Amino acid sequence: xxxxxxxxxxxxxxxxxxxxxxxxxxxxxxxGSGAGKTSLLRLVNRMVQPDTGTIRxxxxxxxxxxxxxLRRGIGYAVQGGGLFPHxxxxxxxxxxxxxxxxxKARRLARAAELMEMVDLPVHLADRFPGALSGGQASRVxxxxxxxxxxxxxxxxxxxxxxxxxxxxxxxxxxVALHRAQGLTTILVTHDLVDALLRADLMLVLDAGxxxxxxxxxxxxxxxxxxxxxxxxxxxxxxxxxxxxxxxLT
Amino acid sequence: MSGLAALPxxxxxxxxxxxxALLLALVVAVPLALLMPARPWLRRGVMGFASVVQTxxxxxxxxxxxxxxxxxxxxxxxxxxxxGLLPSLLALALYALLPLLRGLAGGLAAVPDGVRDAxxxxxxxxxxxxxxxxLSLAAPVVMGGVRTAAVWTIGAATLATMVxxxxxxxxxxxGLQLQDWQQVLLGCVAAAGVALLVDGALxxxxxxxxxxxxxxxxxxxxxxxxxxGGVTGWWWQAxxxxxxxxxxxxxKTFSEQYILAELIADDLASIGQPASIRSGLGSGIAFQSxxxxxxxxxxxxxGTLWTQALGRTDTPPRDVMLPILARDLxxxxxxxxxxxxxxENAYALAMRRTDAVRLGVKTISDLARxxxxxxxxTDLEFQSRAEWTALQRSYGLGFASxxxxxxxxxxxxxxxxxxxxxxxxxxxxxxxxxxxxxxxxDAQALPxxxxxxxxxxxxxxxVARLARYEGRIPVEAMxxxxxxxxxxxxxxxxxQAAKWLKAKTGL
Numbered sequence: 001x002x003x004x005x006x007x008x009x010x011x012x013x014x015x016x017x018x019x020x021x022x023x024x025x026x027x028x029x030x031x032g033s034g035a036g037k038t039s040l041l042r043l044v045n046r047m048v049q050p051d052t053g054t055i056r057x058x059x060x061x062x063x064x065x066x067x068x069x070l071r072r073g074i075g076y077a078v079q080g081g082g083l084f085p086h087x088x089x090x091x092x093x094x095x096x097x098x099x100x101x102x103x104k105a106r107r108l109a110r111a112a113e114l115m116e117m118v119d120l121p122v123h124l125a126d127r128f129p130g131a132l133s134g135g136q137a138s139r140v141x142x143x144x145x146x147x148x149x150x151x152x153x154x155x156x157x158x159x160x161x162x163x164x165x166x167x168x169x170x171x172x173x174x175v176a177l178h179r180a181q182g183l184t185t186i187l188v189t190h191d192l193v194d195a196l197l198r199a200d201l202m203l204v205l206d207a208g209x210x211x212x213x214x215x216x217x218x219x220x221x222x223x224x225x226x227x228x229x230x231x232x233x234x235x236x237x238x239x240x241x242x243x244x245x246x247x248l249t
Numbered sequence: 250m251s252g253l254a255a256l257p258x259x260x261x262x263x264x265x266x267x268x269x270a271l272l273l274a275l276v277v278a279v280p281l282a283l284l285m286p287a288r289p290w291l292r293r294g295v296m297g298f299a300s301v302v303q304t305x306x307x308x309x310x311x312x313x314x315x316x317x318x319x320x321x322x323x324x325x326x327x328x329x330x331x332x333g334l335l336p337s338l339l340a341l342a343l344y345a346l347l348p349l350l351r352g353l354a355g356g357l358a359a360v361p362d363g364v365r366d367a368x369x370x371x372x373x374x375x376x377x378x379x380x381x382x383x384l385s386l387a388a389p390v391v392m393g394g395v396r397t398a399a400v401w402t403i404g405a406a407t408l409a410t411m412v413x414x415x416x417x418x419x420x421x422x423x424g425l426q427l428q429d430w431q432q433v434l435l436g437c438v439a440a441a442g443v444a445l446l447v448d449g450a451l452x453x454x455x456x457x458x459x460x461x462x463x464x465x466x467x468x469x470x471x472x473x474x475x476x477x478g479g480v481t482g483w484w485w486q487a488x489x490x491x492x493x494x495x496x497x498x499x500x501k502t503f504s505e506q507y508i509l510a511e512l513i514a515d516d517l518a519s520i521g522q523p524a525s526i527r528s529g530l531g532s533g534i535a536f537q538s539x540x541x542x543x544x545x546x547x548x549x550x551x552g553t554l555w556t557q558a559l560g561r562t563d564t565p566p567r568d569v570m571l572p573i574l575a576r577d578l579x580x581x582x583x584x585x586x587x588x589x590x591x592x593e594n595a596y597a598l599a600m601r602r603t604d605a606v607r608l609g610v611k612t613i614s615d616l617a618r619x620x621x622x623x624x625x626x627t628d629l630e631f632q633s634r635a636e637w638t639a640l641q642r643s644y645g646l647g648f649a650s651x652x653x654x655x656x657x658x659x660x661x662x663x664x665x666x667x668x669x670x671x672x673x674x675x676x677x678x679x680x681x682x683x684x685x686x687x688x689x690x691d692a693q694a695l696p697x698x699x700x701x702x703x704x705x706x707x708x709x710x711x712v713a714r715l716a717r718y719e720g721r722i723p724v725e726a727m728x729x730x731x732x733x734x735x736x737x738x739x740x741x742x743x744x745q746a747a748k749w750l751k752a753k754t755g756l
Binding site: 045047067070079082086095099128 | 360361364366367369370371372373374377380382385386457461
């Protein structure tokens, strides 16, 4: 991203974002509410258009690309899965293949493969999302994002509102998939533990600007007040020290 | 059962107009509902308009389209029909708009933002998102709106009769006038039955969509197809075999009109000209229909035409009035006065025969001498009509008391002795049944209300055939025929009364 600014409804959301993400990185995007995290994520697949600046993926300006084909090629998942309540689990997972015109047999095979990948029991394939638990719905959302083997994955609070055990399991699964498939992943999260433990790069947004960017340990040491307000929270502190002291050097 | 013969065609027309109105309303409502969420001003305007429309009584809404379409025709110069199908279709569609818009808007608003967002994010085009996500998710709620609209439309379509569109209202309004409760019931039950069946079928469709199961949806569609097919088949099988286009005789909403229409229809049928009767037209609409050619023949009254169609306020004697009326109707509307039937249906005063003999009252001049001691019972509108003003002016009438009643109670008031004089129509059948005498308008204060046969422009063959009715129906014969159809016991159908009248007059 070069010099990206964005205003929504006359209110500046992002100001002068310059950012380069190396291929294969798992990037955690953190910051307070309204810092612009979701907007930054949505710029990448053109869900919102920047007012100024350019966004390039593999050196190609996204502004020149067709929105729909661009989005189909980028995995995207949100909190709760954002599933279509009137489609079965299998149809939800195979939504992008359906958009790309795959035949039914191929879609079903791919859905089964993805369900296994995210640890979903195969008998759920014909259920509707209303019958799923929160963790199951999040797994379906993740599977849908991975359906056509994208190289870039955008996740907006994918594990929000889940109980701690479920989210830990899912986060571990995500990291494993990220490594195994050689993905570049941008993860918007509120959970500093997630960010500090699992990310290659951590990016702190405050009031529409990047105030810190780098390996998690380095960012945690950043004296910027916005960074410290995030990472120095008592809960985060306690958990960090207790659980992961070894990795922080 | 009376009215049964008219049922298939009335039912078919009723279903067709209801379905057409509903489709038209859907075609309008869907794009509006899709444009509304992003445009609050549009939503406020459209929903406000639809709500206001809903507060207008359906009958008034239908009637309002008549002057609107006449205005449109005059402004644009296009041959816009102002009666029959078009006003019914537009009014009913407008009436169906609110439940459809509510269903659509409610259904679309209930689609979660996260789902809409996810549809965009995985790369659906706007159309894919609209059909596969938004409308699919909104469908159960939308179908609820469609069901409400369908039931309302089928109910309100009975009122289309009043603007000259054939519907089940034909049976209901004719039956009400004739106090033929079987026929009223037949019309109501048919309308309610169709509404219930359609509602049930749409309910199955709705359940199918909501549960994402084919079976109920298919059941609903099959039932809808059966209703449409059954009614069409019945109508087809019951329709007259003749290939000659039928002549349409329009009637206003009282027995005399129905009887005369049957008489003429029977006569035309005897010379191989099929005729159908469009019953229950509003008073002014009957004349407008014949002028516009929507119906071919109507029965009207000289005094009414004189004031309403020609806008005259003077009251010349009948010998002067009739030639002018015939000339001006032809010149201004192209309508031909084919025959003057020979009787009059005028506003009049009536009293018990015994009282009239005792007081020596034969004319209104006689009445004026004794009226100060008598009590007058009028119908609801008489005291605000020009006829009453004219009578007071010409005769200086004053009564001991004047009270207004609904027509049925007016007769009861006379019978139980709480009134001495009532207003009446001169050809009214109740004059026969209750042994009343009419008091003659000797000073000719009121315009003549001679019954006339009117023929639409360009139907010269009909004019020639109808000329034979000239002067053939005396008022006594008409009164007796009216009484046969109106009397509470031993009631005859209009067709039977028409047969009696035909025999009596030797037509």
